[in-house]
Amino acid sequence: MLRSQFEEELLNLHNQFYEMGMMVSNVVHKSVRAYINHDKKIANEVIEYDVQINDMEVKLEKKSFEMIALQQPVTTDLRMIITVMKASSDLERMADHAVSIAKSTIRLKGETRIPEIEKEISDMSDYVKKMVDNVLIAYVKTDQKDARMIAKMDTRVNEYFDSIYSHSIKAMQANPETVVSGTDYLHVATYLERIGDYVTNICEWIVYLATGKITELNSNHDE
Template sequence: MFDEELADLDTSFKEMGLLVSETLEKSVQAFLDHDREQAQLIIDGDKAINEREIAIEKKSFEMIALYQPVTTDLREIVTILKAVSVLERIGDNARNIAISTIHMKGTKRVPEIEELIGKEGTQVAKMVREVLDYYVNDDVAGTENISEEALVVTESTRKIRTQSIKAMETDSEAVEAATDYIVVGGYLKRTSDYVSDIAEWIIYKRTGKIVELNPGTSSYL
Protein backbone atom coordinates (compact mmCIF):
# COMPACT_ATOMS: atom_id res chain seq x y z
CA MET A 1 0.00 0.00 0.00
CA PHE A 2 2.81 2.42 0.86
CA ASP A 3 4.65 1.70 -2.39
CA GLU A 4 1.50 2.34 -4.41
CA GLU A 5 0.79 5.63 -2.66
CA LEU A 6 4.43 6.71 -3.04
CA ALA A 7 4.25 5.95 -6.77
CA ASP A 8 1.05 8.02 -7.03
CA LEU A 9 2.70 10.88 -5.17
CA ASP A 10 5.70 10.66 -7.47
CA THR A 11 3.44 10.77 -10.53
CA SER A 12 1.54 13.78 -9.19
CA PHE A 13 4.80 15.64 -8.69
CA LYS A 14 5.98 14.91 -12.23
CA GLU A 15 2.62 15.97 -13.69
CA MET A 16 2.79 19.26 -11.81
CA GLY A 17 6.34 19.77 -13.06
CA LEU A 18 5.27 19.30 -16.67
CA LEU A 19 2.36 21.71 -16.18
CA VAL A 20 4.69 24.35 -14.75
CA SER A 21 7.21 23.86 -17.57
CA GLU A 22 4.51 24.27 -20.23
CA THR A 23 3.09 27.33 -18.44
CA LEU A 24 6.51 28.99 -18.34
CA GLU A 25 7.06 28.41 -22.07
CA LYS A 26 3.61 29.79 -22.91
CA SER A 27 4.18 32.81 -20.69
CA VAL A 28 7.46 33.76 -22.36
CA GLN A 29 5.94 33.25 -25.82
CA ALA A 30 2.93 35.39 -24.91
CA PHE A 31 5.32 38.15 -23.80
CA LEU A 32 7.21 38.02 -27.09
CA ASP A 33 3.99 37.87 -29.15
CA HIS A 34 2.40 40.72 -27.14
CA ASP A 35 -0.48 38.28 -26.60
CA ARG A 36 -2.48 39.76 -23.75
CA GLU A 37 -5.30 37.21 -24.04
CA GLN A 38 -2.91 34.28 -23.60
CA ALA A 39 -1.25 36.14 -20.73
CA GLN A 40 -4.60 36.45 -18.96
CA LEU A 41 -5.22 32.71 -19.37
CA ILE A 42 -1.88 32.04 -17.70
CA ILE A 43 -2.74 34.37 -14.82
CA ASP A 44 -6.11 32.67 -14.38
CA GLY A 45 -4.49 29.22 -14.54
CA ASP A 46 -2.08 29.92 -11.69
CA LYS A 47 -4.76 28.81 -9.23
CA ALA A 48 -4.61 25.27 -10.62
CA ILE A 49 -0.87 25.10 -9.95
CA ASN A 50 -1.39 26.31 -6.39
CA GLU A 51 -4.09 23.70 -5.82
CA ARG A 52 -1.80 20.93 -7.06
CA GLU A 53 0.90 22.06 -4.64
CA ILE A 54 -1.52 21.99 -1.70
CA ALA A 55 -2.80 18.52 -2.64
CA ILE A 56 0.71 17.08 -2.94
CA GLU A 57 1.83 18.62 0.35
CA LYS A 58 -1.29 17.28 2.10
CA LYS A 59 -0.70 13.79 0.74
CA SER A 60 2.97 13.91 1.74
CA PHE A 61 2.20 14.84 5.33
CA GLU A 62 -0.47 12.15 5.53
CA MET A 63 1.96 9.49 4.33
CA ILE A 64 4.62 10.53 6.83
CA ALA A 65 2.10 10.42 9.69
CA LEU A 66 0.52 7.12 8.63
CA TYR A 67 3.54 5.07 7.54
CA GLN A 68 6.44 6.75 9.39
CA PRO A 69 8.87 6.00 6.54
CA VAL A 70 12.63 5.93 7.09
CA THR A 71 15.86 6.27 5.05
CA THR A 72 15.33 6.35 1.26
CA ASP A 73 11.52 6.38 1.42
CA LEU A 74 11.53 9.31 3.82
CA ARG A 75 14.06 11.17 1.67
CA GLU A 76 11.87 10.76 -1.39
CA ILE A 77 8.84 12.23 0.37
CA VAL A 78 10.91 15.08 1.83
CA THR A 79 12.35 15.79 -1.63
CA ILE A 80 8.86 16.02 -3.10
CA LEU A 81 7.71 18.26 -0.25
CA LYS A 82 10.60 20.65 -0.82
CA ALA A 83 10.63 20.54 -4.61
CA VAL A 84 6.88 21.00 -5.04
CA SER A 85 7.05 24.38 -3.30
CA VAL A 86 9.85 25.36 -5.68
CA LEU A 87 7.71 24.36 -8.66
CA GLU A 88 4.93 26.56 -7.31
CA ARG A 89 7.32 29.53 -7.21
CA ILE A 90 8.33 28.85 -10.81
CA GLY A 91 4.62 28.95 -11.64
CA ASP A 92 4.42 32.31 -9.87
CA ASN A 93 7.25 33.62 -12.06
CA ALA A 94 5.38 32.49 -15.18
CA ARG A 95 2.29 34.34 -13.89
CA ASN A 96 4.36 37.46 -13.18
CA ILE A 97 5.78 37.43 -16.71
CA ALA A 98 2.19 37.26 -17.97
CA ILE A 99 1.32 40.26 -15.80
CA SER A 100 4.21 42.16 -17.41
CA THR A 101 2.81 41.24 -20.84
CA ILE A 102 -0.48 42.93 -19.98
CA HIS A 103 1.29 45.87 -18.36
CA MET A 104 3.26 46.63 -21.55
CA LYS A 105 0.22 47.50 -23.66
CA GLY A 106 0.98 50.45 -25.92
CA THR A 107 4.61 50.89 -24.86
CA LYS A 108 7.48 51.17 -27.34
CA ARG A 109 9.24 47.80 -27.64
CA VAL A 110 12.89 47.00 -28.38
CA PRO A 111 13.13 43.91 -30.64
CA GLU A 112 16.82 43.26 -29.92
CA ILE A 113 16.19 42.93 -26.20
CA GLU A 114 13.08 40.83 -26.73
CA GLU A 115 15.19 38.43 -28.81
CA LEU A 116 17.52 38.00 -25.82
CA ILE A 117 14.55 37.39 -23.54
CA GLY A 118 13.21 34.78 -25.95
CA LYS A 119 16.51 32.90 -25.96
CA GLU A 120 16.78 33.06 -22.18
CA GLY A 121 13.18 31.90 -21.77
CA THR A 122 13.85 28.91 -24.02
CA GLN A 123 16.96 28.05 -22.03
CA VAL A 124 15.20 28.26 -18.67
CA ALA A 125 12.20 26.21 -19.83
CA LYS A 126 14.67 23.59 -21.09
CA MET A 127 16.30 23.54 -17.64
CA VAL A 128 12.92 22.87 -16.01
CA ARG A 129 12.27 19.91 -18.33
CA GLU A 130 15.78 18.57 -17.78
CA VAL A 131 15.59 18.67 -13.99
CA LEU A 132 12.31 16.73 -14.13
CA ASP A 133 14.06 14.08 -16.23
CA TYR A 134 16.88 13.94 -13.69
CA TYR A 135 14.31 13.47 -10.94
CA VAL A 136 12.58 10.62 -12.78
CA ASN A 137 15.88 8.87 -13.49
CA ASP A 138 17.58 9.63 -10.14
CA ASP A 139 20.35 11.16 -12.27
CA VAL A 140 22.73 12.86 -9.85
CA ALA A 141 25.45 13.22 -12.49
CA GLY A 142 23.05 15.10 -14.74
CA THR A 143 22.51 17.81 -12.16
CA GLU A 144 26.00 19.11 -12.96
CA ASN A 145 24.56 20.31 -16.29
CA ILE A 146 22.03 22.42 -14.40
CA SER A 147 24.84 24.21 -12.59
CA GLU A 148 26.56 25.07 -15.86
CA GLU A 149 23.34 26.19 -17.55
CA ALA A 150 22.46 28.45 -14.63
CA LEU A 151 25.70 30.35 -15.21
CA VAL A 152 24.71 30.87 -18.86
CA VAL A 153 21.37 32.31 -17.72
CA THR A 154 23.15 34.64 -15.31
CA GLU A 155 25.26 36.05 -18.14
CA SER A 156 22.19 36.37 -20.38
CA THR A 157 20.38 38.33 -17.68
CA ARG A 158 23.32 40.73 -17.40
CA LYS A 159 23.09 41.39 -21.14
CA ILE A 160 19.36 42.09 -20.89
CA ARG A 161 19.96 44.53 -18.06
CA THR A 162 22.84 46.28 -19.84
CA GLN A 163 20.95 46.71 -23.09
CA SER A 164 17.80 47.82 -21.27
CA ILE A 165 19.70 50.57 -19.46
CA LYS A 166 21.26 51.64 -22.77
CA ALA A 167 17.80 51.79 -24.36
CA MET A 168 16.58 54.01 -21.51
CA GLU A 169 19.51 56.37 -22.00
CA THR A 170 19.07 56.71 -25.76
CA ASP A 171 15.27 56.76 -26.09
CA SER A 172 12.98 58.11 -23.41
CA GLU A 173 9.98 56.42 -25.05
CA ALA A 174 11.57 53.02 -24.37
CA VAL A 175 11.95 53.53 -20.61
CA GLU A 176 8.74 51.76 -19.63
CA ALA A 177 9.41 48.73 -21.84
CA ALA A 178 13.06 48.54 -20.79
CA THR A 179 12.02 48.50 -17.15
CA ASP A 180 9.78 45.51 -17.82
CA TYR A 181 12.60 43.78 -19.72
CA ILE A 182 14.79 44.00 -16.64
CA VAL A 183 11.96 42.66 -14.47
CA VAL A 184 11.21 39.75 -16.82
CA GLY A 185 14.91 38.93 -17.06
CA GLY A 186 14.94 38.81 -13.27
CA TYR A 187 12.01 36.39 -13.19
CA LEU A 188 13.81 34.08 -15.61
CA LYS A 189 17.04 34.33 -13.61
CA ARG A 190 15.25 33.43 -10.39
CA THR A 191 13.57 30.53 -12.16
CA SER A 192 16.98 29.12 -13.11
CA ASP A 193 17.97 29.45 -9.45
CA TYR A 194 14.84 27.51 -8.48
CA VAL A 195 15.78 24.76 -10.94
CA SER A 196 19.14 24.56 -9.18
CA ASP A 197 17.28 24.19 -5.89
CA ILE A 198 15.34 21.21 -7.26
CA ALA A 199 18.61 19.69 -8.51
CA GLU A 200 20.02 19.99 -4.98
CA TRP A 201 17.04 18.06 -3.60
CA ILE A 202 17.52 15.37 -6.25
CA ILE A 203 21.05 14.91 -4.94
CA TYR A 204 19.68 14.70 -1.41
CA LYS A 205 17.09 12.13 -2.47
CA ARG A 206 19.73 9.91 -4.02
CA THR A 207 22.64 10.38 -1.59
CA GLY A 208 21.27 11.89 1.60
CA LYS A 209 23.75 14.77 1.26
CA ILE A 210 22.91 18.49 1.28
CA VAL A 211 24.88 20.37 -1.38
CA GLU A 212 24.96 23.94 -2.69
CA LEU A 213 24.94 24.33 -6.48
CA ASN A 214 26.13 27.62 -7.95
CA PRO A 215 27.16 29.23 -4.64
CA GLY A 216 27.34 33.00 -4.93
CA THR A 217 25.24 33.20 -8.11
CA SER A 218 21.74 33.24 -6.63
CA SER A 219 21.33 37.02 -6.57
CA TYR A 220 18.97 38.88 -8.92
CA LEU A 221 21.70 39.50 -11.50
Protein backbone atom coordinates in the same frame (compact mmCIF):
# COMPACT_ATOMS: atom_id res chain seq x y z
CA MET B 1 -1.59 -0.24 5.54
CA LEU B 2 0.34 -2.77 3.50
CA ARG B 3 3.77 -2.04 2.08
CA SER B 4 2.46 -2.46 -1.48
CA GLN B 5 -0.19 0.19 -0.87
CA PHE B 6 2.46 2.52 0.51
CA GLU B 7 4.60 1.94 -2.58
CA GLU B 8 1.64 2.74 -4.78
CA GLU B 9 1.05 5.99 -2.90
CA LEU B 10 4.72 6.84 -3.26
CA LEU B 11 4.51 6.24 -7.00
CA ASN B 12 1.42 8.44 -7.20
CA LEU B 13 3.21 11.20 -5.35
CA HIS B 14 6.12 10.86 -7.76
CA ASN B 15 3.81 11.02 -10.80
CA GLN B 16 1.82 13.99 -9.49
CA PHE B 17 5.03 15.90 -8.91
CA TYR B 18 6.13 15.19 -12.48
CA GLU B 19 2.74 16.29 -13.81
CA MET B 20 2.95 19.51 -11.81
CA GLY B 21 6.45 20.04 -13.23
CA MET B 22 5.24 19.63 -16.82
CA MET B 23 2.49 22.14 -16.16
CA VAL B 24 5.00 24.63 -14.74
CA SER B 25 7.29 24.16 -17.74
CA ASN B 26 4.30 24.89 -19.94
CA VAL B 27 3.34 28.12 -18.13
CA VAL B 28 6.94 29.38 -18.16
CA HIS B 29 7.03 28.87 -21.92
CA LYS B 30 3.57 30.33 -22.49
CA SER B 31 4.16 33.39 -20.33
CA VAL B 32 7.16 34.46 -22.42
CA ARG B 33 5.39 33.64 -25.70
CA ALA B 34 2.50 35.82 -24.56
CA TYR B 35 4.92 38.57 -23.59
CA ILE B 36 6.83 38.60 -26.88
CA ASN B 37 3.70 38.25 -29.05
CA HIS B 38 1.64 40.75 -27.04
CA ASP B 39 -0.92 37.98 -26.59
CA LYS B 40 -3.34 38.84 -23.81
CA LYS B 41 -5.33 35.66 -24.26
CA ILE B 42 -2.35 33.38 -23.56
CA ALA B 43 -1.27 35.68 -20.71
CA ASN B 44 -4.66 35.19 -19.08
CA GLU B 45 -4.42 31.41 -19.56
CA VAL B 46 -1.15 31.43 -17.63
CA ILE B 47 -2.78 33.36 -14.80
CA GLU B 48 -5.67 30.86 -14.70
CA TYR B 49 -3.31 27.85 -14.70
CA ASP B 50 -1.63 29.21 -11.60
CA VAL B 51 -4.65 28.32 -9.46
CA GLN B 52 -4.37 24.69 -10.57
CA ILE B 53 -0.63 24.64 -9.86
CA ASN B 54 -1.15 26.06 -6.36
CA ASP B 55 -3.81 23.42 -5.71
CA MET B 56 -1.43 20.69 -6.83
CA GLU B 57 1.24 21.91 -4.44
CA VAL B 58 -1.21 21.98 -1.52
CA LYS B 59 -2.39 18.45 -2.38
CA LEU B 60 1.15 17.12 -2.66
CA GLU B 61 2.11 18.68 0.66
CA LYS B 62 -0.96 17.31 2.45
CA LYS B 63 -0.38 13.83 1.04
CA SER B 64 3.30 14.00 2.00
CA PHE B 65 2.51 14.92 5.62
CA GLU B 66 -0.09 12.16 5.76
CA MET B 67 2.34 9.54 4.49
CA ILE B 68 5.01 10.63 6.97
CA ALA B 69 2.57 10.59 9.88
CA LEU B 70 0.87 7.28 9.06
CA GLN B 71 3.81 5.32 7.73
CA GLN B 72 6.76 6.82 9.59
CA PRO B 73 8.89 5.96 6.55
CA VAL B 74 12.66 5.77 6.87
CA THR B 75 15.71 6.28 4.66
CA THR B 76 15.03 6.38 0.91
CA ASP B 77 11.23 6.55 1.22
CA LEU B 78 11.42 9.46 3.61
CA ARG B 79 13.94 11.20 1.37
CA MET B 80 11.64 10.83 -1.58
CA ILE B 81 8.69 12.35 0.29
CA ILE B 82 10.82 15.24 1.55
CA THR B 83 12.17 15.85 -1.96
CA VAL B 84 8.66 16.05 -3.41
CA MET B 85 7.59 18.48 -0.69
CA LYS B 86 10.58 20.75 -1.10
CA ALA B 87 10.84 20.59 -4.88
CA SER B 88 7.12 21.16 -5.41
CA SER B 89 7.37 24.40 -3.46
CA ASP B 90 10.20 25.42 -5.84
CA LEU B 91 7.94 24.57 -8.80
CA GLU B 92 5.13 26.62 -7.34
CA ARG B 93 7.42 29.64 -7.04
CA MET B 94 8.50 29.23 -10.67
CA ALA B 95 4.85 29.38 -11.67
CA ASP B 96 4.44 32.59 -9.65
CA HIS B 97 7.24 34.18 -11.67
CA ALA B 98 5.59 33.01 -14.90
CA VAL B 99 2.41 34.74 -13.74
CA SER B 100 4.39 37.93 -13.15
CA ILE B 101 5.68 37.73 -16.73
CA ALA B 102 2.13 37.17 -18.00
CA LYS B 103 0.95 40.22 -16.08
CA SER B 104 3.70 42.29 -17.70
CA THR B 105 2.20 41.38 -21.08
CA ILE B 106 -1.03 43.03 -20.09
CA ARG B 107 0.85 46.05 -18.68
CA LEU B 108 3.02 46.75 -21.73
CA LYS B 109 0.14 47.52 -24.06
CA GLY B 110 1.07 50.25 -26.57
CA GLU B 111 4.55 51.00 -25.23
CA THR B 112 7.61 51.47 -27.48
CA ARG B 113 9.31 48.10 -27.65
CA ILE B 114 12.83 46.94 -28.48
CA PRO B 115 12.84 43.85 -30.74
CA GLU B 116 16.54 42.98 -30.20
CA ILE B 117 16.08 42.79 -26.43
CA GLU B 118 12.86 40.82 -26.80
CA LYS B 119 14.78 38.33 -28.94
CA GLU B 120 17.27 37.92 -26.10
CA ILE B 121 14.45 37.45 -23.60
CA SER B 122 12.94 34.82 -25.87
CA ASP B 123 16.29 32.97 -26.12
CA MET B 124 16.79 33.19 -22.38
CA SER B 125 13.35 31.73 -21.79
CA ASP B 126 13.94 28.85 -24.23
CA TYR B 127 17.11 28.07 -22.32
CA VAL B 128 15.38 28.24 -18.94
CA LYS B 129 12.57 25.99 -20.20
CA LYS B 130 15.19 23.47 -21.32
CA MET B 131 16.57 23.51 -17.77
CA VAL B 132 13.09 22.94 -16.31
CA ASP B 133 12.40 20.02 -18.66
CA ASN B 134 15.83 18.48 -18.02
CA VAL B 135 15.48 18.75 -14.26
CA LEU B 136 12.18 16.86 -14.39
CA ILE B 137 13.83 14.01 -16.28
CA ALA B 138 16.77 14.00 -13.85
CA TYR B 139 14.25 13.82 -11.02
CA VAL B 140 12.42 10.86 -12.53
CA LYS B 141 15.72 9.03 -13.02
CA THR B 142 17.13 10.23 -9.65
CA ASP B 143 20.19 11.14 -11.69
CA GLN B 144 22.52 13.22 -9.54
CA LYS B 145 25.16 13.49 -12.28
CA ASP B 146 22.60 15.17 -14.58
CA ALA B 147 21.34 17.29 -11.70
CA ARG B 148 24.84 18.65 -11.13
CA MET B 149 25.22 19.41 -14.85
CA ILE B 150 21.85 21.18 -15.02
CA ALA B 151 22.81 23.34 -12.02
CA LYS B 152 25.90 24.44 -13.97
CA MET B 153 23.64 25.61 -16.82
CA ASP B 154 22.53 28.40 -14.51
CA THR B 155 25.76 30.30 -15.28
CA ARG B 156 24.46 30.83 -18.82
CA VAL B 157 21.15 32.14 -17.44
CA ASN B 158 23.08 34.73 -15.45
CA GLU B 159 24.98 35.74 -18.60
CA TYR B 160 21.68 36.26 -20.44
CA PHE B 161 20.48 38.35 -17.52
CA ASP B 162 23.59 40.56 -17.53
CA SER B 163 23.36 41.08 -21.27
CA ILE B 164 19.64 42.00 -21.20
CA TYR B 165 20.32 44.28 -18.25
CA SER B 166 23.06 46.27 -19.98
CA HIS B 167 21.16 46.46 -23.30
CA SER B 168 18.03 47.72 -21.56
CA ILE B 169 19.93 50.40 -19.64
CA LYS B 170 21.66 51.57 -22.86
CA ALA B 171 18.34 51.70 -24.74
CA MET B 172 16.67 53.72 -22.00
CA GLN B 173 19.56 56.20 -21.95
CA ALA B 174 19.45 56.53 -25.73
CA ASN B 175 15.69 56.91 -26.04
CA PRO B 176 13.48 58.01 -23.13
CA GLU B 177 10.43 56.56 -24.91
CA THR B 178 11.73 53.07 -24.15
CA VAL B 179 11.87 53.64 -20.39
CA VAL B 180 8.62 51.79 -19.62
CA SER B 181 9.40 48.74 -21.73
CA GLY B 182 13.11 48.84 -20.78
CA THR B 183 12.26 48.71 -17.09
CA ASP B 184 9.87 45.90 -17.80
CA TYR B 185 12.53 43.89 -19.65
CA LEU B 186 14.65 44.11 -16.50
CA HIS B 187 11.75 42.69 -14.48
CA VAL B 188 11.10 39.85 -16.92
CA ALA B 189 14.80 38.95 -17.08
CA THR B 190 14.83 38.92 -13.27
CA TYR B 191 11.84 36.56 -13.15
CA LEU B 192 13.54 34.19 -15.62
CA GLU B 193 16.77 34.36 -13.67
CA ARG B 194 14.88 33.43 -10.49
CA ILE B 195 13.28 30.47 -12.27
CA GLY B 196 16.81 29.30 -13.09
CA ASP B 197 17.65 29.57 -9.39
CA TYR B 198 14.67 27.39 -8.46
CA VAL B 199 15.75 24.80 -11.02
CA THR B 200 19.11 24.75 -9.22
CA ASN B 201 17.29 24.21 -5.91
CA ILE B 202 15.55 21.19 -7.41
CA CYS B 203 18.93 19.89 -8.62
CA GLU B 204 20.07 20.05 -5.00
CA TRP B 205 17.03 18.03 -3.90
CA ILE B 206 17.81 15.41 -6.55
CA VAL B 207 21.36 15.11 -5.18
CA TYR B 208 19.84 14.76 -1.71
CA LEU B 209 17.47 12.08 -2.97
CA ALA B 210 20.37 10.16 -4.49
CA THR B 211 22.88 10.56 -1.67
CA GLY B 212 21.10 11.70 1.49
CA LYS B 213 23.32 14.78 1.58
CA ILE B 214 22.22 18.39 1.38
CA THR B 215 24.62 19.98 -1.10
CA GLU B 216 24.90 23.57 -2.25
CA LEU B 217 25.46 23.46 -6.01
CA ASN B 218 25.66 27.13 -6.96
CA SER B 219 26.78 29.30 -4.11
CA ASN B 220 25.09 32.47 -5.36
CA HIS B 221 21.41 31.53 -5.72
CA ASP B 222 18.37 32.52 -3.71
CA GLU B 223 16.60 30.10 -1.46
